[in-house]
Amino acid sequence: xxxxxxxxxxxxxxxxxxxxxxxxxxxxxxxxxxxxxxxxxxxxxxxxxxxxxxxxxxxxxxxxxxxxxxxxxxxxxxxxxxxxxxxxxxxxxxxxxxxxxxxxxxxxxxxxxxxxxxxxxxxxxxxxxxxxxxxxxxxxxxxxxxxxxxxxxxxxxxxxxxxxxxxxxxxxxxxxxxxxxxxxxxxxxxxxxxxxxxxxxxxxxxxxxxxxxxxxxxxxxxxxxxxxxxxxxxxxxxxxxxxxxxxxxxxxxxxxxxxxxxxxxxxxxxxxxxxxxxxxxxxxxxxxxxxxxxxxxxxxxxxxxxxxxxxxxxxxxxxxxxxxxxxxx
Amino acid sequence: xxxxxxxxxxxxxxxxxxxxxxxxxxxxxxxxxxxxxxxxxxxxxxxxxxxxxxxxxxxxxxxxxxxxxxxxxxxxxxxxxxxxxxxxxxxxxxxxxxxxxxxxxxxxxxxxxxxxxxxxxxxxxxxxxxxxxxxxxxxxxxxxxxxxxxxxxxxxxxxxxxxxxxxxxxxxxxxxxxxxxxxxxxxxxxxxxxxxxxxxxxxxxxxxxxxxxxxxxxxxxxxxxxxxxxxxxxxxxxxxxxxxxxxxxxxxxxxxxxxxxxxxxxxxxxxxxxxxxxxxxxxxxxxxxxxxxxxxxxxxxxxxxxxxxxxxxxxxxxxxxxxxxxxxx
Numbered sequence: 001x002x003x004x005x006x007x008x009x010x011x012x013x014x015x016x017x018x019x020x021x022x023x024x025x026x027x028x029x030x031x032x033x034x035x036x037x038x039x040x041x042x043x044x045x046x047x048x049x050x051x052x053x054x055x056x057x058x059x060x061x062x063x064x065x066x067x068x069x070x071x072x073x074x075x076x077x078x079x080x081x082x083x084x085x086x087x088x089x090x091x092x093x094x095x096x097x098x099x100x101x102x103x104x105x106x107x108x109x110x111x112x113x114x115x116x117x118x119x120x121x122x123x124x125x126x127x128x129x130x131x132x133x134x135x136x137x138x139x140x141x142x143x144x145x146x147x148x149x150x151x152x153x154x155x156x157x158x159x160x161x162x163x164x165x166x167x168x169x170x171x172x173x174x175x176x177x178x179x180x181x182x183x184x185x186x187x188x189x190x191x192x193x194x195x196x197x198x199x200x201x202x203x204x205x206x207x208x209x210x211x212x213x214x215x216x217x218x219x220x221x222x223x224x225x226x227x228x229x230x231x232x233x234x235x236x237x238x239x240x241x242x243x244x245x246x247x248x249x250x251x252x253x254x255x256x257x258x259x260x261x262x263x264x265x266x267x268x269x270x271x272x273x274x275x276x277x278x279x280x281x282x283x284x285x286x287x288x289x290x291x292x293x294x295x296x297x298x299x300x301x302x303x304x305x306x307x308x309x310x311x312x313x314x315x316x317x318x319x320x321x322x323x324x325x326x327x328x329x
Numbered sequence: 330x331x332x333x334x335x336x337x338x339x340x341x342x343x344x345x346x347x348x349x350x351x352x353x354x355x356x357x358x359x360x361x362x363x364x365x366x367x368x369x370x371x372x373x374x375x376x377x378x379x380x381x382x383x384x385x386x387x388x389x390x391x392x393x394x395x396x397x398x399x400x401x402x403x404x405x406x407x408x409x410x411x412x413x414x415x416x417x418x419x420x421x422x423x424x425x426x427x428x429x430x431x432x433x434x435x436x437x438x439x440x441x442x443x444x445x446x447x448x449x450x451x452x453x454x455x456x457x458x459x460x461x462x463x464x465x466x467x468x469x470x471x472x473x474x475x476x477x478x479x480x481x482x483x484x485x486x487x488x489x490x491x492x493x494x495x496x497x498x499x500x501x502x503x504x505x506x507x508x509x510x511x512x513x514x515x516x517x518x519x520x521x522x523x524x525x526x527x528x529x530x531x532x533x534x535x536x537x538x539x540x541x542x543x544x545x546x547x548x549x550x551x552x553x554x555x556x557x558x559x560x561x562x563x564x565x566x567x568x569x570x571x572x573x574x575x576x577x578x579x580x581x582x583x584x585x586x587x588x589x590x591x592x593x594x595x596x597x598x599x600x601x602x603x604x605x606x607x608x609x610x611x612x613x614x615x616x617x618x619x620x621x622x623x624x625x626x627x628x629x630x631x632x633x634x635x636x637x638x639x640x641x642x643x644x645x646x647x648x649x650x651x652x653x654x655x656x657x658x
Contacts, residue, residue: 028541098542158534158548159527165549166518170499172543173515177506186502189495190519198488198601205487212357213427213573214501219487220494244542272527 012078013042013063018114020107028098032089039086039111042070043078048121048319050076051084051108051136053129054301056242057233060085066126068305075312076124080320084120086111088128088242096237101128101249105136112143119143121319124312126150126301127271128242131249134279138255146287147256148315150263150308151301153275154251154282160270161247163194168243171236180236185227187239192226197267197297253282261315263290263308265300288314341407342371342392347443349436357427361418368415368440371399372407377450377648379405380413380437380465382458383630385571386562389414395455397634404641405453409649413449415440417457417571425566430457430578434465441472448472450648453641455479455630456600457571460578463608467584475616476585477644479592479637480630482604483580483611489599490576492523497572500565509565514556516568521555526596526626582611590644592619592637594629617643 016039040060052062062070062085070076070083125133130152137147167187174183205219260283264276280289290311294300345368369389381391391399391414399405399412454462459481466476496516503512534548589612593605609618619640623629
């Protein structure tokens, strides 16, 4: 697949901001500390509007964290469509909150109102972003033309909750010890083991033991590096809030009335393929279900360009071919 | 399966102790702080001798931690055979060391010398104990009549090393924070997620969310309870030593010259079934290979009484039927 046409830090786009009303309350009854939702519009000034939402580490720079998918000529084609990314709340320096995927959908709706966009032509969501897409489709059926849910289902699996729960308690423990950044790094190491597969680790890493017990093996060197790179990326409070939000996620498949494309990978340990299948089977307006193997597990949505690209192409090409609202008006 | 004939804390047995010579050195060149190896003989005064070794949390009380297997009339039949368990070193209050499964095998040999037992009629090892059995068979081919390796292979898988490595760094972190017992509890929670399967968690635990982010879900309550129960069971130093020993484990299958029975479970995430299959295929004297599904993953050796019992029965019954050395002498 060709490279992006521009360096990834210079993906064309402009930030858009929507004030959060004073009386905006989360489902938990709590208030957000943030005063606004910040999004970023990539691509041309006109054309179909595609919302892009990713994992809990993603942000509004969709052309950066998903650079192979969101680019000119790519599966989300910035020559033919506008792509809207947004920052997940709470922010890095905000206090912890109890926030649902339905809350995130309502925050996105604020951004769409600000943009005067009544309808999202397509919502492409992966991992947590897929959960937000499902919540958005259930809450705002009149505002969404199509949904692509990748590596995301209508519910959280208790095994995924088990892993994430340990991460949350580790984050809280480290914060309580006054060593939050180290806790974030260690929790990231643990999270990486759930994102990937045993098969990949078996292919990539040898068994060479270190000199002494407690020192790292080759696979440990990799995890330690990934953890260290993430140590300052988030706060414990924000990670706990978004991690809990994944576990709190629950949407009735029957409530997804727009055309739905489901993409699932058989090696995903956080979203078992059985849950993606159940979502596809129970959704009343299934457009397509793509199921594929991968050695990348949950991270397949970031790594399997051919499989994910094909599903996006299938779901989005009709949008590019249709005269758009702006043009038709 | 019937209950043991006695309360589990009163399994008949007597402790046996062997001094560790002054000049005993581990493969790492280090010395153990412990002055002796402590074993426990269960069963009659005469009869075939069966060594029983379990996971890194097991001890010499084999009739206690594996009470359904090691009992009068059980798969390891204490009416007809003697069962020898032993405490793993280093001990709870010893400093950390770099110790191999071959070192553990040499320590067991000291105990056998003290007992004036030149030959173990059978070695039944599960998990870490299976690794020790493989190391013992490779190091002392003339001292072992048969080996049963359950949920254990000739090597460690990098994915298992990944999980254990995170546990070791978590233990070291908590110790460094001066909160070791909390670290042990949290590492145990993490370990439990690798011992069991997503399928079991999916069947056992519902999705009921707690009131607020950071609070426990049903599966978290279970893990927290398991962690708390384990907080005082070991020290960080001991766990790091034994955890590293599992990752350091490597035995050439060709070196296992005694009759070998391999038992593997397809859902085991720490010992992938492919590794058990490879061990069975490459061992020069394979007696039997039992492969079975289980919802219990790595813990199947503790839980799958029928499957494990059948393999033990197959491997051990010939021992019970043969006139014994003591009787024949």
